[in-house]
Amino acid sequence: MLTTYLFFGLALLAVLGALGLIIFKHPMNGAMSFVVTLISLAGLYALLSAKLIFAIQLIVYAGAIMSLIVFIIMFLNIQEKDLPLDPNRWFYVAGGIVVVAPIAGLLINISRTLPATEVTVFDDGFGSVKEVGQLLFTQWLLPFEIVSILLLVALVGAVVLAGKREVN
Amino acid sequence: MTHTVTYLGFIPLLPLAGALVLGLMYLSTCRGKQISERIYGVLGCAGPVLSFFMAVKVFFALMSLPAQERFLTHKAFTWFAVGDLNVSMGFLADPLSSLMLLFVTFVGSLIHIYSIGYMAGDKNYGKFFAYLNLFLGSMLILVLGDGPVVMFVGWEGVGLCSYLLISFWSEDSENVVAGNKAFIVNRIGDLGFVLGMAFLFWGIGADGFDYLSLKANAHHLTAPIGLTVCLLLFVGATGKSAQIPLYVWLPDAMAGPTPVSALIHAATMVTAGVYMVARFSFIYAQVPAAGEVVAWIGILTALLAAIFAMFQSDIKKILAYSTVSQLGYMFAGVGVAAYSAGIFHVFTHAFFKALLFLGAGSVILALHHQQNIWKMGGLQSKLPITYWTMLIGGLALAGCPPFAGFISKDEILYSALATGHVGIWAIGVLVAGMTAYYTFRMIFVVFHGSPRDQEAYDHAHESPKVMTIPLLILAAGSLFAGSANIPAIFGGHQRVSHWLAPSLVEHHPHGGLGLEILAIGASILAFVIGISIAYRKFTVKVDEPDYQGLYNFCYHKFYVDELYHWVIVAPYQFAGKAISRVLEPYVTDAPVQASGWLYRMCGLAFKVVQVGYVRIYAVYMVIGLSILSLLVSRSLNF
Amino acid sequence: MITHYMSLSVILFCLGILGVVSRRNVFIVFMSIELMLNAANLGFVAMSRLHVNMDGHVLALMVMAVAAAEAALALAVIILLHKHKGNLDTNIFSLLKG
Numbered sequence: 001m002l003t004t005y006l007f008f009g010l011a012l013l014a015v016l017g018a019l020g021l022i023i024f025k026h027p028m029n030g031a032m033s034f035v036v037t038l039i040s041l042a043g044l045y046a047l048l049s050a051k052l053i054f055a056i057q058l059i060v061y062a063g064a065i066m067s068l069i070v071f072i073i074m075f076l077n078i079q080e081k082d083l084p085l086d087p088n089r090w091f092y093v094a095g096g097i098v099v100v101a102p103i104a105g106l107l108i109n110i111s112r113t114l115p116a117t118e119v120t121v122f123d124d125g126f127g128s129v130k131e132v133g134q135l136l137f138t139q140w141l142l143p144f145e146i147v148s149i150l151l152l153v154a155l156v157g158a159v160v161l162a163g164k165r166e167v168n
Numbered sequence: 169m170t171h172t173v174t175y176l177g178f179i180p181l182l183p184l185a186g187a188l189v190l191g192l193m194y195l196s197t198c199r200g201k202q203i204s205e206r207i208y209g210v211l212g213c214a215g216p217v218l219s220f221f222m223a224v225k226v227f228f229a230l231m232s233l234p235a236q237e238r239f240l241t242h243k244a245f246t247w248f249a250v251g252d253l254n255v256s257m258g259f260l261a262d263p264l265s266s267l268m269l270l271f272v273t274f275v276g277s278l279i280h281i282y283s284i285g286y287m288a289g290d291k292n293y294g295k296f297f298a299y300l301n302l303f304l305g306s307m308l309i310l311v312l313g314d315g316p317v318v319m320f321v322g323w324e325g326v327g328l329c330s331y332l333l334i335s336f337w338s339e340d341s342e343n344v345v346a347g348n349k350a351f352i353v354n355r356i357g358d359l360g361f362v363l364g365m366a367f368l369f370w371g372i373g374a375d376g377f378d379y380l381s382l383k384a385n386a387h388h389l390t391a392p393i394g395l396t397v398c399l400l401l402f403v404g405a406t407g408k409s410a411q412i413p414l415y416v417w418l419p420d421a422m423a424g425p426t427p428v429s430a431l432i433h434a435a436t437m438v439t440a441g442v443y444m445v446a447r448f449s450f451i452y453a454q455v456p457a458a459g460e461v462v463a464w465i466g467i468l469t470a471l472l473a474a475i476f477a478m479f480q481s482d483i484k485k486i487l488a489y490s491t492v493s494q495l496g497y498m499f500a501g502v503g504v505a506a507y508s509a510g511i512f513h514v515f516t517h518a519f520f521k522a523l524l525f526l527g528a529g530s531v532i533l534a535l536h537h538q539q540n541i542w543k544m545g546g547l548q549s550k551l552p553i554t555y556w557t558m559l560i561g562g563l564a565l566a567g568c569p570p571f572a573g574f575i576s577k578d579e580i581l582y583s584a585l586a587t588g589h590v591g592i593w594a595i596g597v598l599v600a601g602m603t604a605y606y607t608f609r610m611i612f613v614v615f616h617g618s619p620r621d622q623e624a625y626d627h628a629h630e631s632p633k634v635m636t637i638p639l640l641i642l643a644a645g646s647l648f649a650g651s652a653n654i655p656a657i658f659g660g661h662q663r664v665s666h667w668l669a670p671s672l673v674e675h676h677p678h679g680g681l682g683l684e685i686l687a688i689g690a691s692i693l694a695f696v697i698g699i700s701i702a703y704r705k706f707t708v709k710v711d712e713p714d715y716q717g718l719y720n721f722c723y724h725k726f727y728v729d730e731l732y733h734w735v736i737v738a739p740y741q742f743a744g745k746a747i748s749r750v751l752e753p754y755v756t757d758a759p760v761q762a763s764g765w766l767y768r769m770c771g772l773a774f775k776v777v778q779v780g781y782v783r784i785y786a787v788y789m790v791i792g793l794s795i796l797s798l799l800v801s802r803s804l805n806f
Numbered sequence: 807m808i809t810h811y812m813s814l815s816v817i818l819f820c821l822g823i824l825g826v827v828s829r830r831n832v833f834i835v836f837m838s839i840e841l842m843l844n845a846a847n848l849g850f851v852a853m854s855r856l857h858v859n860m861d862g863h864v865l866a867l868m869v870m871a872v873a874a875a876e877a878a879l880a881l882a883v884i885i886l887l888h889k890h891k892g893n894l895d896t897n898i899f900s901l902l903k904g
Contacts, residue, residue, distance in 0.1 A: 007807075011814050018818055018841055022825035027833035034837050037818075041844055048811070048855045053847075053866050060870050065840070065877045072881045073833060076888050092828035099787075099794050099827070104820040106797035109804075111812035119807045119855060127855075127863060135860045136867070143864075147871045154875030161882035783835070783896050787827050 003119065007047060013040040022093075027078065031070050038062040048119065049127040173229070176242040176259040179222050179269070180312060180322075184305035186215030187298050194294035205293050209284040212297030216280050216304055220273035226261050227270060238263055238670050239380065241314060252374045257321075260314035260379060264511065264671035267664070268311045268443055271518045275435045276304050278638040282526050283427040285635035286533060296336060300431070303329035307436050311443065315378035316365050319444065323361065323408065326437045327354045333432065334424040346420040353417040357407015364400030367393055368451075379447065383673075386450040394451055398458030401448060402441075402465075409441030410492050411469045411499060416729055418492055419476075422484040426529030429484060434491050434525050435518035442498040442514050446507045446672060453505060453673040463503025463584070467592045467599075470496025472726075474602040478609070479722040481712065482539050483528050486610050490565065491521055493599060497580055500592055506583030507672045508653075508665040513580055515664070516572035516649045520564035523642035527558035530635055531614060534628040538621070541610060542712035546619040550628045553636045555615050557643040562611050564646040566604035567695045572650035574691065579655065582687040586679030597690045604698025612706035620711065657684055811852040818845035832887065832894045836880055843873045 013036060020033030038061050045054040125131070136144055190211055197203055230238045243258040261269070280300060287296050306329055310322025328351075335347030369377060371393040372385040389397070405411065410418040421433050432438070445452060445462065452459055470493045477489035494517050501510030532539055534551055548555045564571035567578070577600060585593040619625035630636065653664035665676070713719065721727070777788075822845060825838025847866045854862020884894075891898060 007810065011810075014814065015817060015821070018821040018825075021834065021837055021841060022821060022829060027831055027837075030834050030837060034841065037841065038844065041848060044811070044814075044848060045851055048851050050851045050855070050863055050866075053851055053863055056867065056870060057847075060874060061840075061844070065874055068877060068881060069833070069837065072885065076885070076894075078894065089828065093824065096790075096824045096828045099791055100820045100823050102794040102798045102801065103790075103823070104816055106801045107816040107819075108813050109801065111809050111816060114809050114812065114856065117808055117856060119811070126858060126860070131860045132863050132867065135864050139861075140864050140868075143868055147868055150875050151871060154878050158878040158882045161879065162885055780901065781897055782899070783827070783830070790823055790827055 003047060003121070007044070007119075010040040010043045010047070013037070014044070026080075027073050028070070031066065031073060035062055035066050038066060047121065049122040051128045052132045053127070171233070171237070171240050172242055173240050173261075174242055175222065176226070176240060176261055176312065177244045179219050179226070179259075179273075180305045180308035182218050182222075182305075183215035183301040183308065186211060187302035187305060190294055190298035190301060194292075194298055197294065203294065205284075205288060208294045208297050212301060213277065213280045213284070215301050216273060216277040219304070219308065220270075220277050223266070223269040223273045227266050230261065230263065230266050235670055241380075243314075247317075253369060253377060255315065255317045255377060257318060258314035258378060259312040259318075261312065262671045263667050263669070264443075264446060265311050267511065267515065267668065268439075269308070271515055272304075272307055272311060272436050275518050275522050275642070276307075276431060278641055279427050279431045279435075279522060279526065280304075282430075282529075282635050282638040283425075285632045286427055286529055287425065292336070296333075296425070299329055299332045299336070300427070303333065303432060303437075307440075310440055314380075315382075316368065317377060319447070320358075320361065320365065323404075323440060324358065326432070326440065327351060327358070327408070330354070330421070330432050330437060333428040334421045336424055336428065340423075343423040346417075346423040350417040350421050353414050354407050357404045357414055360400045360403025360407070362404075364397050364404060367397045367400060371397065383450045386454065389451065389454065391455065394455045395458055398448070398452055398455050399461065401444060402458065402462055405441030405444055405499070406465070407441075408444075409438045409495050409499070411441070411465055411496065412472065415469060415473070415492050416732060419485050419488045419725075422482070422488050426484065426525060426532060429488070430522045430525035430529070433488065434521035438491060438495055439498070439514045439518070442495070442502060442510055445499070445502045446511050449502075449505075449507045449672045449674065452502070453675075456505070459503045459505055461503070463500045463589065463592055466496045466499025466501075466503055467595050468496070469493070470500065470599045471595055471602075474599045474606065475722060476725045477606040478602060479719065481542055481723075483531065483541050483544075483610060483614065484525075484539055486541075486606060487521070487524055487528060490524075490603070490606065493603065494521065494565075497577060497596065497599070500584060500596060501580035504584050504587045504589050504592065505674065506580060506587075506677075507674050508668045509576070509579040509583050511668060512653050512664050513576035515652075516564070516576040516646070519642055519645035519649050520561040520571075520573055523557060523561035523639060523646055524565065526635070526639055526642065527554050527561060530554045530631040530639065533631060533635075535621075535624045536627065538624055541613045543621045543624065544614045544619070545617045545621075546615070546625065547628060548615040550625065551615075551630050553630060553639060557636075557639040558615070559611060560643040560646055562607045566607045566699065567600050567691055568604075568699075569692065570650060572646050572648070574695075575650035575653060575655075578688055578691050579653065581691060582655075582679070582684055583677055585683055585687050586677035593687070597694050600691055601694035601698040604695045605702045608699050608702035609706050612702060613710075616707055617709055655684075657681070657688075808852055808856050812849060815845045815849040815852065818842075818848065830896050832884055832896055835896065836877075836884070840873060840877070843869060 017033045017035075017037030017040065021030045021037070024030045024033065038057065042054050042057040042062065045057055190208065193203055193208070193211075226240065229240065240261040241258060243256045246254070246256040248255055280297070283296065283300065287293055290296065303326060306322045306325025308322070310319050310326060313319040313322055331347045331351040334350050335344040337343050368382070371389045372382060375381055375385055407414045418433055418438070422429055424432075452462075473489045473492035473496060477486050477493065480486045480489060494513070498510045498513050498517070501507075501513060531544065531547065531551065531554060534547070534554075535544065538544065560571070564573035567574045569575075577596075581593055581596045581600075584596060653662055655662055668674075724730075819842055822838045822842035825841065826835050829835055829838070847869055850862040850866045850869070852862075854860060854866075887899070888894065
């Protein structure tokens, strides 16, 4: 019972946050509502017994990535006048809904074919650090190493890009 | 029975090789390097002179053979073999071609030597000798060819060289127009020649398409095909040898340098038509009707051209019309089946007409390129050698006994009379009188009396020896060439006729002594009347006459050129302009350009999709994805 | 019940597409992409809960790492774009116009 209510509440929050992201004019407002979505998603992960992912989502996504984004938004000092005029926005949104609806329809119909299982929360043996770690360092060792190289590349790339001096 | 000799191939090859070498040397000077005129001159004359010596050798080789076996052949290589038609580049030296060979190379060499002096100082000196050698090589191919196809190679080659040499001074566009006219009118004739060859092959060509095989098979030729072949070949001859209706190019061809006029348009190229008719005597003898046509067209041309020559004021044009007129005589001769008489007139005509042209060139050069006879006069004392040699040439042309022209012309007229062609004979006698008149009109106006242009007269001087020595040699030829064929009535042996007998199919007419005396008497009478009228009119001081009425009409050559222009040339030009202005842009170009326009429009239509905003490209992706998902939903029956 | 989680994931994903397509602000486009990644993460985790298999979690971890790297670089590019144009409108970058 509690899980059902929790699920619907968190789901509603997530959808509202996403809607806020695409509706608000100022990117700061959009970023804030996106944070709401991220946190509710973290809650959903916890409901799915994904303990490590729940924690990592909060730490990495809502914590690091969103704070980076918010920092950059504030750094660029966007004023009201800098924001692009977008008079046809609602037209685009309406058109977007029309275009996206078949995709959504198809995917939801496909997901309805899944077996109807109850989602109960496991205490342990599933979704904790130990299981993820075991998998990560045995079966998924190569992707793990590659991801670490990817992070290194991203680091170097970010330093190079942002450190460029203007030529003129 | 024929003998094979390999040196026959060298006779045309030497001038052609000379043309190649001279051409390359001339081209190498385009970067500013200079080659002296002496080198060009020596190289240019080497080929013709060597060919002349080889021609003499051929002549003596033939003389050493018995009369019926006088055929030397040489097949250089097989040109092409298609079905029944097997053509090889072969050469045939028999009495007819050896005679032509002799005087073509002899007169050709003399004119080459003359050109060394005439063209001195011209900046295209080397090009001139290259072209002249090329011409001589082509003419030798024409004469020595062993079949109609090889003859046609030479035929076209001399046409080409005629065009190149007429428009030699190409900075002046009128010369180029004259060259074009010559080539185009020639081409019309060549069409007839090719059609004639085709019919000939169809008729009797299956067993070999060279003269000896054709002659052996000639009796298989049916009368209609024979007549067609003869007439079509004659159309080619009217183009090349300037008969009615295709004579209009020859007077315009005087735009070329005088040695060109002498060599090509007097002595050699224009006689190719007569040579061709004589070569095909085995067909023409079978179809007398064709001979009639040839003879009548010939004599009418002679008459028309003589009328024109009587009124011209350009010294070279007088000689040009004279050439057309004499060619008419030659065709009249071969038309009445007197082939050897026609060829003999070709032989003598080469000497005195070349002489007259070269003499005219000497006069023109002495007066600094003045060609109007009404601006000349009294040059007898200033240009003595030119005067005496031109006088000899003029007497030969006019038919004064015992010069060469009298004997050959008389032979033709007697043959016409003896075969019953009285009309042709009468017109021939009239033309002989006119010939005497216009020849001496020219000589009296140019050399006698007092000078009409004093300043030019003072600067005139005799030409250098390199030009006057050929004049003297040709004068000797004009005097003595007649002795080769003196008829029996004067105690001669008709050596040329007997020499030519194995090559021709000829029946010598015997009209009896009375007819012969009548013919000779009439010729001499015509000559005397003509020259006396000229003497009375032109040895007193007389200036350029007024051009009015009938005189004007004759001076403008009956406006034939203008008629041709308005009836034939102008409609073609109009059609060409109409096609290029209407047909081409709207009918042929329009669909092609429309398809290009269509592609461009399609491209423009597709260009709309590429807006350049990446977001819109993302939109395209999403649209594609949604269409895909629609299709998948439908197939999965959701 | 799992279908609900999957439907939620689909809805969030489609909202992300909508954001990319209809907004002109660079930040909003970028964050919509992140939203799409999160929706995919949710799908992974839900599926791994359905089959009681840990592979989905590991994949979700990988996705998060990649998203972090991408975020860093994308923001660096956005800073450079702002330096060049002074504007955050995606419509002005049209050099690919055909």
